[in-house]
Amino acid sequence: MNAEVASVEERKQNLKGMGTARRRVEDVRFVQGKGNYVDDIKLPGMLFGDFVRSPYAHARIKSVNKEAALAVPGVKAVLTADDLKPVNLAWMPTLAGDVQMVLADGKVLFQGQEVAFVVAEDRYAASDAAELVEVDYEELPVLVDPFKAMDPGAPVLREDLDGKTEGAHGPRRHHNHIFTWEVGDKDATDRALSEAEVVAKELITYQRVHPCPLETAGCVASMDKVNGQLTLWGTFQAPHAVRTVASLISTIPEHKIRVISPDIGGGFGNKVGVYPGYICAVVASIVLGVPVKWIEDRIENLQSTAFARDYHMTGEISATRDGRITGLKCHVLADHGGFDACADPTKFPAGFFNICTGSYDIPVAHVSVDGVYTNKAPGGVAYRCSFRVTEASYFIERMIDVLARKLEMDPAELRMKNFIGKEQFPYTSALGWEYDSGDYHTAMEKALETVSYKALRDEQKANREAFARSETRSLMGVGIGFFTEIVGAGPIKNCDILGLGMFDSCEIRVHPTGSAIARLGTISQGQGHATTFAQILASEIGIPADQITVEEGDTDTAPYGLGTYGSRSTPVAGAATAMAGRKIKAKAQMIAAYLLEVHDDDVEFEVDRFVVKGAPERFKTMAEVAFAAYNNVPPGMEPGLEAVSYYDPPNMTYPFGAYICVVDIDVDTGVTDIRRFYALDDCGTRINPMIIEGQVHGGLTEALAIAMGQEISYDEMGNVKGASLMDFFLPTAVETPVWETDFTVTPSPHHPIGAKGVGESPNVGGVSAFSNAVNDAFAHLGLTHTQMPHDHWRVWKTAERLGVTA
Numbered sequence: 001m002n003a004e005v006a007s008v009e010e011r012k013q014n015l016k017g018m019g020t021a022r023r024r025v026e027d028v029r030f031v032q033g034k035g036n037y038v039d040d041i042k043l044p045g046m047l048f049g050d051f052v053r054s055p056y057a058h059a060r061i062k063s064v065n066k067e068a069a070l071a072v073p074g075v076k077a078v079l080t081a082d083d084l085k086p087v088n089l090a091w092m093p094t095l096a097g098d099v100q101m102v103l104a105d106g107k108v109l110f111q112g113q114e115v116a117f118v119v120a121e122d123r124y125a126a127s128d129a130a131e132l133v134e135v136d137y138e139e140l141p142v143l144v145d146p147f148k149a150m151d152p153g154a155p156v157l158r159e160d161l162d163g164k165t166e167g168a169h170g171p172r173r174h175h176n177h178i179f180t181w182e183v184g185d186k187d188a189t190d191r192a193l194s195e196a197e198v199v200a201k202e203l204i205t206y207q208r209v210h211p212c213p214l215e216t217a218g219c220v221a222s223m224d225k226v227n228g229q230l231t232l233w234g235t236f237q238a239p240h241a242v243r244t245v246a247s248l249i250s251t252i253p254e255h256k257i258r259v260i261s262p263d264i265g266g267g268f269g270n271k272v273g274v275y276p277g278y279i280c281a282v283v284a285s286i287v288l289g290v291p292v293k294w295i296e297d298r299i300e301n302l303q304s305t306a307f308a309r310d311y312h313m314t315g316e317i318s319a320t321r322d323g324r325i326t327g328l329k330c331h332v333l334a335d336h337g338g339f340d341a342c343a344d345p346t347k348f349p350a351g352f353f354n355i356c357t358g359s360y361d362i363p364v365a366h367v368s369v370d371g372v373y374t375n376k377a378p379g380g381v382a383y384r385c386s387f388r389v390t391e392a393s394y395f396i397e398r399m400i401d402v403l404a405r406k407l408e409m410d411p412a413e414l415r416m417k418n419f420i421g422k423e424q425f426p427y428t429s430a431l432g433w434e435y436d437s438g439d440y441h442t443a444m445e446k447a448l449e450t451v452s453y454k455a456l457r458d459e460q461k462a463n464r465e466a467f468a469r470s471e472t473r474s475l476m477g478v479g480i481g482f483f484t485e486i487v488g489a490g491p492i493k494n495c496d497i498l499g500l501g502m503f504d505s506c507e508i509r510v511h512p513t514g515s516a517i518a519r520l521g522t523i524s525q526g527q528g529h530a531t532t533f534a535q536i537l538a539s540e541i542g543i544p545a546d547q548i549t550v551e552e553g554d555t556d557t558a559p560y561g562l563g564t565y566g567s568r569s570t571p572v573a574g575a576a577t578a579m580a581g582r583k584i585k586a587k588a589q590m591i592a593a594y595l596l597e598v599h600d601d602d603v604e605f606e607v608d609r610f611v612v613k614g615a616p617e618r619f620k621t622m623a624e625v626a627f628a629a630y631n632n633v634p635p636g637m638e639p640g641l642e643a644v645s646y647y648d649p650p651n652m653t654y655p656f657g658a659y660i661c662v663v664d665i666d667v668d669t670g671v672t673d674i675r676r677f678y679a680l681d682d683c684g685t686r687i688n689p690m691i692i693e694g695q696v697h698g699g700l701t702e703a704l705a706i707a708m709g710q711e712i713s714y715d716e717m718g719n720v721k722g723a724s725l726m727d728f729f730l731p732t733a734v735e736t737p738v739w740e741t742d743f744t745v746t747p748s749p750h751h752p753i754g755a756k757g758v759g760e761s762p763n764v765g766g767v768s769a770f771s772n773a774v775n776d777a778f779a780h781l782g783l784t785h786t787q788m789p790h791d792h793w794r795v796w797k798t799a800e801r802l803g804v805t806a
């Protein structure tokens with residue numbers, strides 16, 4: 001392109017800015033096998049660690065004998081809780097204000113819990129030796145059912161909390177009680193329910209699942225004793241927070257710790273938490289003076305790192321006869337496992353579950369959540385949805401369908417009738433959130449029209465009649481999931497983790513030849529930040545995206561940020577990127593005006609240059625300005641072209657969407673065929689439509705997995721049933737239907753570029769659409785609710801219970 005003569009349109013295209021389906025720059029590296037994951041890091045003299053894990057869900061540890069393990073050739077050390085006590089690291093703080101054993105201290109609380117850490121010259125020696133560590137366990141009564149956790153005679157799990165009646169989130173009223181969290185107006189809600197014409201009630205369980213990223217969790221710790229410098233590479237979704245926490249608990253000064261997240265093979269929330277493996281690798285490196293690597297295997301990942309969900313939600317929703325919702329009540333029993341290791345903003349022990357009024361204008365609501373301990377793995381972090389938003393969305397979208405059934409009303413009609421109107425935004429919900437923007441009716445109408453909803457219902461009616469006449473053994477279901485998400489934590493005034501305010505950051509340096517580097521406090525795990533953040537900047541400062549490097553994940557170079565989860569990168573770091581870009585542009589404008597010998601206000605920005613107003617032939621391109629920044633700036637101005645922005649968002653963003661799923665169920669086998677899945681997303685301004693589509697495909701596939709098959713279940717002894725990919729359902733191309741995607745654009749009014757997050761949305765909206773479709777297939781037989789996952793067996797059991805199997 002000849003920049004001198006190119007048209008505005010050509011120059012715009014050349015930038016590959018916002019709105020362009022720019023190809024992912026990361027993929028050149030990935031498709032050639034040149035990614036750099038933590039397990040690719042190999043350092044001279046590096047040792048390998050492996051865990052001895054508890055086979056029991058609840059047991060006292062009477063003794064640990066390391067002798068045989070230490071005799072294995074190549075074994076350098078075996079660490080137990082007693083070795084960690086002198087350095088005060090036998091227990092670690094969790095992100096939820098609880099404490100967690102790093103290595104079993106006197107007892108174990110879940111199957112797979114870390115008991116000892118064996119360090120050896122290679123992985124094989126370490127795992128051989130791990131098998132030779134002799135642990136003498138005394139089994140204790142196991143608590144698996146959260147509904148029995150607060151029984152008077154329930155086993156005491158956390159002896160360390162003995163007599164503690166105050167927890168991190170208020171009073172505890174039982175030895176297995178963690179917290180009670182309440183929001184909303186209880187009296188007004190009870191009144192609405194008791195005075196209502198119609199009330200629907202249901203227990204809705206969102207089963208325990210696991211994000212199961214392709215790459216498991218791991219790290220390499222390297223303590224340089226001469227310089228007192230600790231370097232930690234790892235699968236961290238929040239590297240700066242890891243550095244701060246590492247400094248606080250190790251007492252190594254923070255400037256002597258460097259945390260690096262290299263390429264990450266999928267995070268999905270699994271890599272937000274802090275795991276015993278990280279601490280053990282650090283301690284081992286300090287003790288042994290050489291680098292130590294720890295990488296978990298698949299079974300360890302599924303068994304012991306952060307699970308998601310495990311919410312048991314009892315709901316009551318009230319309405320008038322003609323379908324106006326008058327109130328909503330929800331009680332949640334939250335199973336947190338042996339330690340409370342959720343990662344929620346400090347003031348929100350149940351995350352943003354109070355988004356559970358969804359997309360509806362519900363006048364009064366009340367939510368209470370009880371967190372309890374059980375003999376299961378800790379976590380509750382996330383899985384393509386942090387902060388309990390997908391639980392909330394699943395809850396309300398199921399409740400709406402349950403109510404529709406009771407009212408004998410079409411579920412689409414009931415939704416349309418109760419949506420928050422476009423003119424009501426910004427809208428304050430009964431449970432306290434201020435929704436920034438939305439246009440639900442338009443999105444829903446577009447969705448219903450695209451799938452020919454009316455025709456689908458007619459077809460379903462005919463199918464049911466044919467089924468009744470025994471002409472078919474298949475039942476058709478149509479499921480709607482209309483969701484409102486809340487993403488982009490944020491505001492520091494509401495959200496902090498361990499006291500760290502949830503802002504995010506971007507620092508930009510423009511080089512003399514007009515290319516640039518941008519560094520952010522977030523970290524991509526596959527989302528494509530290197531592609532998309534460069535696009536934001538290209539549009540803001542007029543430098544082609546191809547000439548902008550985006551770097552994340554190294555705490556020595558990146559500005560402090562809170563990391564990537566909860567779809568916060570676009571709402572928070574994306575905003576910081578635009579704001580830092582605007583600082584660059586403001587300085588560049590002064591330089592351009594100076595070069596053009598006109599007043600600052602007499603030039604205007606046009607795609608990639610500053611043009612003198614009224615004299616389009618007189619301009620300076622951004623590249624020219626960049627060069628001048630290093631040799632010819634206005635008198636008194638500092639040279640250089642750099643800027644940094646720390647962005648504290650004024651509010652969260654509220655993406656939404658309308659999803660519709662059509663299924664055909666063979667009642668004699670339970671086999672459920674996904675005939676069609678349509679997903680309309682509104683994430684405000686779209687940065688890269690192709691990346692958004694990829695995000696939606698990925699998220700829908702995970703939603704399919706959760707709704708139709710995934711579960712981390714336990715038997716009554718607390719054994720994890722099926723913690724391998726033999727049993728844990730990961731959909732392949734075979735099970736995955738064709739995804740139809742669509743969009744509307746309702747920008748966020750407070751975000752500098754109007755963008756909202758999208759990464760989590762397809763999970764939030766998808767799960768309920770699948771589940772509603774399965775429930776809908778049996779609705780005419782009187783079914784109101786059947787629990788997920790809707791695997792073939794469970795679906796068949798439902799059909800059998802309803803008396804329609806052969």
Ligand code: PCD
Nearest residue numbers: 267268269382384385526532566568569570687688758759
């Ligand atoms: N409007 C808009 C929005 C967005 N975008 C794009 O898209 C993506 C995404 O974004 P977001 O939404 O903001 O988000 P982030 O923050 O970045 O990320 C996060 C998310 O992301 C998702 N996705 C994904 N992908 C991949 N590949 N991998 C992974 O791992 C993952 N993960 C998941 C999850 S789970 Mo959590 O953690 O649960 O909380 S949360 C999450 C990026 O690239 C961006 O740029 C665009 O374009 N536009």
Ligand SMILES: [Cu+]
Nearest residue numbers: 385386389760
């Ligand atoms: Cu979420």
